[in-house]
Amino acid sequence: MMNTARISSRIARRLPVRQPFAYRPLQQHNFHAQPLLRSPTPAHFQRQERRPWPSGSNASHNVPTIRTISFYRVLPNLAVKLVRIPAMLGGAMVGGLAYLQYQATQAGNYAVDVLKKGGDWASQTVGGLFGGAKDIAEQTRTGWERTKDGMGIGDWWRQHFHNDGTASGVGEGSGGPGGEPPKQSRATAAAVVGTGAALGYTQSEDDDRSGEEAARDDQMMVLTKKMIEIRSMLQMIGKSDTLLLPSIVVIGFQSSGKSSVLEAIVGHEFLPKGTNMITRRPIELTLVNTPNATAEYGEFPALGLGKISDFSQIQKTLTDLNLAVPASECVSDSPIQLSIYSRNVPDLSLIDLPGYILINSEGQPPELSQKIDDLCEKYIQAPNVILAISDAPSDLANSAALRACMRVDPRGERTIGVVTKMDLVEPSRGASILRNRDYPLRLGYVGVVSRVPQQSGGIFSRSNNNFTDSVTNNETAYFSAHPSEFGKSSELAVGIRTLRKKLMRVLEQTMASSLQSTSDAVQQELEEATYEYKVQYNDRPLSAESYLAESLDAFKHSFKAFAESFGRPKVRELLKGELDQRVLDLLAQRYWNKPINDLGPSLPEPDPLSALPKDGLDSVYWHRKLDASTSSLTKLGIGRLATTVVANALQSEVDRLIAESTFASHPFAQQAITAASTGILNERFLGTSDQVENCIKPYKYEIEVNDSEWATGRQEITSVLTHELKACEAAVKNVENDLGGKRKLQDVVGYIDRIRKGEVVLEGNGVGGAGGFSAALLAKGREALFLRDRATILRMRIAALKSTQCSNPASKYACPEIFLDVVANKLTSTAVLFLNVELLSEFYYNFPRELDRRLGRGLAKSEVERFAREDKKVRGHLDAIRRKELLEKVLGKMKKLNMLEERERGEGHREATVGGEKGMGTGNGRKRSWTIV
Numbered sequence: 055m056m057n058t059a060r061i062s063s064r065i066a067r068r069l070p071v072r073q074p075f076a077y078r079p080l081q082q083h084n085f086h087a088q089p090l091l092r093s094p095t096p097a098h099f100q101r102q103e104r105r106p107w108p109s110g111s112n113a114s115h116n117v118p119t120i121r122t123i124s125f126y127r128v129l130p131n132l133a134v135k136l137v138r139i140p141a142m143l144g145g146a147m148v149g150g151l152a153y154l155q156y157q158a159t160q161a162g163n164y165a166v167d168v169l170k171k172g173g174d175w176a177s178q179t180v181g182g183l184f185g186g187a188k189d190i191a192e193q194t195r196t197g198w199e200r201t202k203d204g205m206g207i208g209d210w211w212r213q214h215f216h217n218d219g220t221a222s223g224v225g226e227g228s229g230g231p232g233g234e235p236p237k238q239s240r241a242t243a244a245a246v247v248g249t250g251a252a253l254g255y256t257q258s259e260d261d262d263r264s265g266e267e268a269a270r271d272d273q274m275m276v277l278t279k280k281m282i283e284i285r286s287m288l289q290m291i292g293k294s295d296t297l298l299l300p301s302i303v304v305i306g307f308q309s310s311g312k313s314s315v316l317e318a319i320v321g322h323e324f325l326p327k328g329t330n331m332i333t334r335r336p337i338e339l340t341l342v343n344t345p346n347a348t349a350e351y352g353e354f355p356a357l358g359l360g361k362i363s364d365f366s367q368i369q370k371t372l373t374d375l376n377l378a379v380p381a382s383e384c385v386s387d388s389p390i391q392l393s394i395y396s397r398n399v400p401d402l403s404l405i406d407l408p409g410y411i412l413i414n415s416e417g418q419p420p421e422l423s424q425k426i427d428d429l430c431e432k433y434i435q436a437p438n439v440i441l442a443i444s445d446a447p448s449d450l451a452n453s454a455a456l457r458a459c460m461r462v463d464p465r466g467e468r469t470i471g472v473v474t475k476m477d478l479v480e481p482s483r484g485a486s487i488l489r490n491r492d493y494p495l496r497l498g499y500v501g502v503v504s505r506v507p508q509q510s511g512g513i514f515s516r517s518n519n520n521f522t523d524s525v526t527n528n529e530t531a532y533f534s535a536h537p538s539e540f541g542k543s544s545e546l547a548v549g550i551r552t553l554r555k556k557l558m559r560v561l562e563q564t565m566a567s568s569l570q571s572t573s574d575a576v577q578q579e580l581e582e583a584t585y586e587y588k589v590q591y592n593d594r595p596l597s598a599e600s601y602l603a604e605s606l607d608a609f610k611h612s613f614k615a616f617a618e619s620f621g622r623p624k625v626r627e628l629l630k631g632e633l634d635q636r637v638l639d640l641l642a643q644r645y646w647n648k649p650i651n652d653l654g655p656s657l658p659e660p661d662p663l664s665a666l667p668k669d670g671l672d673s674v675y676w677h678r679k680l681d682a683s684t685s686s687l688t689k690l691g692i693g694r695l696a697t698t699v700v701a702n703a704l705q706s707e708v709d710r711l712i713a714e715s716t717f718a719s720h721p722f723a724q725q726a727i728t729a730a731s732t733g734i735l736n737e738r739f740l741g742t743s744d745q746v747e748n749c750i751k752p753y754k755y756e757i758e759v760n761d762s763e764w765a766t767g768r769q770e771i772t773s774v775l776t777h778e779l780k781a782c783e784a785a786v787k788n789v790e791n792d793l794g795g796k797r798k799l800q801d802v803v804g805y806i807d808r809i810r811k812g813e814v815v816l817e818g819n820g821v822g823g824a825g826g827f828s829a830a831l832l833a834k835g836r837e838a839l840f841l842r843d844r845a846t847i848l849r850m851r852i853a854a855l856k857s858t859q860c861s862n863p864a865s866k867y868a869c870p871e872i873f874l875d876v877v878a879n880k881l882t883s884t885a886v887l888f889l890n891v892e893l894l895s896e897f898y899y900n901f902p903r904e905l906d907r908r909l910g911r912g913l914a915k916s917e918v919e920r921f922a923r924e925d926k927k928v929r930g931h932l933d934a935i936r937r938k939e940l941l942e943k944v945l946g947k948m949k950k951l952n953m954l955e956e957r958e959r960g961e962g963h964r965e966a967t968v969g970g971e972k973g974m975g976t977g978n979g980r981k982r983s984w985t986i987v
């Protein structure tokens with residue numbers, strides 16, 4: 055190395071130094087595009103001519119020097135790239151492991167789903183086959199029993215065969231002393247499959263129940279399901295205390311584990327959670343077992359949200375409904391109804407109440423604790439079953455749930471104690487709590503852990519939405535670790551699975567015990583409902599659909615009568631009346647108008663109206679007045695005006711029909727009918743107005759009048775002016791009454807006349823009053839004077855129209871009123887033709903069909919029900935019918951349950967009798983399905 059360095063230094067001293075030339079291009083080049091340990095060579099460096107070597111030297115002598123310099127240059131870049139290589143390898147490994155974990159998770163989920171679906175299909179298929187076989191075997195056994203009883207069987211047959219038809223000579227099937235117990239039948243296996251999931255047995259566990267227990271559990275679930283259906287129907291009938299079947303009410307301190315217990319029973323996290331008080335309303339939870347369904351979902355019957363399969367969405371909805379209670383109240387007795395359907399839940403009816411508190415937190419009202427106590431006191435009354443939740447670390451003497459139970463159930467006959475968090479105390483202490491010695495309950499205590507274990511997030515870890523299995527496994531691990539305290543020999547009830555079974559049996563027994571009394575109450579309520587229905591409604595049947603149909607038919611009938619009366623004559627009358635008013639406006643504006651703007655002297659008129667009969671035929675002034683008036687009338691926008699008048703008349707008539715029909719008390723129907731008519735009229739408005747406007751265009755340029763039209767116009771305008779004169783006289787009479795009499799009016803009008811004639815000089819236009827009259831009296835006087843002048847003009851023009859001068863069309867300039875009326879008649883006749891075709895006919899055709907679409911076929915069943923119940927009388931009628939029908943349905947279901955109970959009792963008694971006659975004493979008689987074991 056030393057020799058190499060010396061040789062390199064000597065050679066380097068002989069070579070010219072070109073460092074600036076060599077390094078400048080290196081700073082501008084991209085090293086990442088080049089291979090490692092290779093420096094890019096600039097183009098001009100490549101074109102540099104090589105200098106001759108010194109004498110005695112060789113080209114290979116320069117190699118060590120060049121490589122030393124090259125390594126010296128790339129060492130920093132090489133270090134950076136060498137650092138990147140491990141990073142790249144590490145990233146690749148992490149990515150590979152993540153991908154591997156993802157693929158493993160997907161494969162595991164797919165495999166579990168396939169196995170689960172296969173198991174479900176197999177269970178359903180086997181259950182169906184075994185159910186059919188069970189029915190066939192039952193029918194065969196019944197037939198055999200009847201044949202045996204009718205024919206008589208010898209003793210030799212009885213010695214070889216038992217009552218159940220199985221041979222006794224075979225050792226393994228005898229079931230007698232010394233023999234092995236008989237195997238479960240296929241029907242029993244089907245019962246095991248049907249109730250195993252509901253009681254919490256997983257597919258990987260062996261069901262330790264006997265065939266008789268499984269069959270009894272299956273029958274118990276059927277009876278409980280029917281009773282819960284009856285309870286739901288009774289809730290729909292009303293809130294009468296006599297028409298209620300019991301439920302299980304869950305009470306306990308906050309953070310005592312109430313939510314965990316309920317979620318472990320259901321198998322999902324669905325209850326609202328939070329740091330502050332979240333449960334503010336009772337939650338009426340109905341669990342419905344669906345053995346043949348694979349999907350799990352919840353429903354809010356009162357909200358109509360449909361099936362919700364995402365339990366996090368159910369939790370969010372419950373949270374929102376609870377937080378909707380105002381902070382000033384904190385709790386409300388308005389319940390939230392929630393039904394959960396799953397094959398993994400038992401048939402139960404539960405009510406979750408807000409938890410007890412000891413100290414109010416900041417922002418809570420001071421009476422909150424008392425409100426919660428009163429709410430819980432209301433629900434834990436008989437006959438409801440109480441599920442008192444207490445945590446093991448706390449002393450039962452301080453349990454608010456047990457204190458409340460002692461008040462309403464001092465003997466503890468309908469209270470089940472649940473002790474949570476058993477793994478947080480010593481096993482011996484937990485066992486002593488469950489032994490029922492300090493605070494005994496006849497239904498006993500059940501110890502649970504009900505805490506979901508934390509799952510590690512390994513590569514192949516898999517989460518399960520239904521965590522009942524996880525809770526059960528966690529509890530089994532804990533209780534199995536302490537066999538002396540919680541083993542079978544201890545006879546203590548522990549675990550969620552045990553709690554499920556106890557709840558099912560207690561609820562069924564409680565419901566069955568109150569079934570007869572509830573049936574009697576339903577019978578009494580039915581008699582009262584039948585009497586009320588007969589007396590108040592004369593047994594007249596009614597439904598929301600029939601009421602809507604009758605109301606709609608009656609409205610259509612009224613509309614048809616209106617359509618027959620509202621035809622072209624009525625349209626012409628309306629339109630002509632509107633144009634008569636426009637003619638009067640034009641006459642008043644251009645011929646009659648003599649306003650009294652002030653109380654000063656009146657100025658003389660250059661062309662007074664009194665000169666019209668003499669100068670009208672030859673004066674250009676009066677010719678232009680009539681031509682301008684005619685142009686204003688024809689260019690008024692007759693198309694839009696006529697269509698608006700008729701459309702408003704139709705809409706007014708529709709409103710009148712609504713007010714006179716049964717729809718008057720139905721805002722929903724009123725809105726639908728109004729929207730139907732408005733929609734049709736708006737749709738036809740523009741087209742109709744354009745058609746009418748196009749048809750009257752000829753009248754804007756030239757109007758020809760014949761004698762008959764002139765005579766008709768003369769007669770009509772005379773009638774119009776006569777009505778106008780009467781209106782002016784009536785207005786004068788009203789002013790006279792306002793001023794206090796005719797004399798007072800004459801005094802005020804006389805004073806104003808003197809001012810206008812110049813006999814009296816008035817300063818300030820009478821703003822502050824004058825002549826002993828106030829400003830208000832002077833204003834009334836001017837109004838009366840204007841009406842008097844208008845009445846004088848009308849009398850004058852009526853007399854002129856009746857004169858001989860106005861008897862023919864040639865005098866149109868001297869009789870402008872008649873000519874304008876003739877023009878109005880022509881416009882009206884032309885417009886009516888197209889209004890009848892374009893608007894009336896279309897409206898009369900489409901309106902009934904639009905009603906059918908909006909109020910008939912287009913309404914959903916819920917909307918029809920809402921419509922009918924808007925009327926108070928109809929709502930009472932429908933409620934009476936619905937109550938009567940529900941009571942009849944409930945009573946029928948109760949009678950079937952009573953018959954089933956009697957049949958079970960009779961079969962149990964017969965089997966016990968047969969066993970007694972044999973002297974076997976084996977106690978094989980069938981037990982009642984609601985006996986707690």
